[in-house]
Amino acid sequence: MHHVDTLTSPTAAKSATKSSAVTDAERAKLVADVEAYCQEIRPIEEICYLEHRPNPAIAELAKKHNLLGMAMPKEYGGRGMDSLTYARALVRINREGTGVRTFFSGHTSIGQYPILKYGTDEQKKRYLPKSCTGGCTLAFGLTEPEAGSNPLEGTCTYRREGGKLIMNGVKYLISNGSIADAVIVFAFPEGSTGKDRRMSAIIVDTAGDTFEKEALHAKPGMYTSDTAMFQMNDHPVNGDNMLGKEGEGFRIAMHTLVSGRLSVASGCLGTIEDCLDECLRYARERHQHGKPIGKHQLVQEHIARIEFMRATSDAMIERAAIAKEISDNAPGDADLLSKADFAVAEAKYWASNAAWEAVDRAVQVFGGRGWSELYRPFRHLQDVRVCRIYEGTDEIMKLKIASKLLGKGFEAFA
């Protein structure tokens, strides 16, 4: 038996997806709301994309369709969806663009999720309800200019002063970073060395001129969503905003990334699905050499490969979402979390590479029109490449998978 196979116990898998307090009707309503959101956002998103400008409707319409807390419990104003239903929602949303989906990943998967998992009751009450209703956009600030794959090389700091936490340092490449009202920031105690240098997670409210932010524009895709850097200059934060225990930040970050990576994998499946739809339509309509290009066998090969990418990614995402749900339902169970981490890493690696193959083939099917932002495949191509980089690169996913299989003594980062 494969040690991480979440589906060896079908009853556990089944009960995991049924365990949340959500009815089938509520799930169906969410699917309908997501569809309405996607239909409404498409024309706005397409124009913003072509004009390379941010699309404020991503958040505004999410509020209108009540999608800002899809995976948050109802008691905090969310819709209480399980991991698989939420993953499927992100698949659909990402068909409208990786930028659109990345907003949700930043806000929910890596923004709300750590507050839900590690926040005190008071923190949850302070941040989650307003984040579910459009009053507080969230982001996750781990990466720094000199600390990416290894966040432990970070240099952001905090110190306690008069009941406040005083933050200093720069965070870089942060999704929603210039539009967020609060960011989960990972930082070290000021002046700490050796064993005392342990990372903590802190909820940082962004208001005030000691928090300087800047949207990044030199990017070859995802024009409509926010990628930013920010600098904290003696930025004061409520002393109660430490998330989890002091020094527990690395663990919180790694746990949060399980949720984040699943959202990236789901998004990639949306990219593949949209490319497949576009190719099927175009291959039927476009004629060359006296017949639809879909009748040329080499074009059929592209379509068949995109379908393989779709089907395999779909299966891996479902498996990973179930593993995550089982783990979420058993807080503190390190073994289940480790299994979820593994299954999600596999799905993230696979789906992001599958999407890269799919967008490339879709561009090819579109011929000269494929090499244009006017058509959906090329927009997906520009956007999806980043999915092999953010929330853990391809290389980091492979190290995680191989060292886990090899077992004790083979930790890649030891």
Place this chain on the structure above:
Amino acid sequence: MATYEPFSGTERLAASPDAVYAFVTNLDELVKIVPGLVSSERVGDSAIKCSVRPGFSFIRTTLKQTFTIIERVPGTRIVMQVDASGIGTAFTVKAEMDLAPAEGGACDLKWTATIQKMSGLVAAVGTTIIRAAADQVIKQGFDGMRTAVEKRG
């Protein structure tokens, strides 16, 4: 840090060396020709702090810059240091300007700008981009200086 060849050139300005010297050492006037100036504040006889938004599509950060005159020989030579910092970025440039009389009462301003320190995000950007951006800023700066000093005569 990547190594950057110094930037250099000569500008002929239709004003006397004394007039050019007076303009460059009057920091309140000088900063007005800095492209993208947002605000400025004197911090002593020889230094001025300002906030600048360079108009490049790839970097829209606000830079805090301090211009400090570190050497001056009336009518002949000015050496200025520019310390700049933005979110996750810092650099220091030393600008040397030698003034000499030219035909018809004009002034030849021979200048060299050397990047002394560059750290953070901007340091990772390709040297050609930095060079192209600096060329653009320098050209805009001298265009502004020409208009200002030639107007005064």
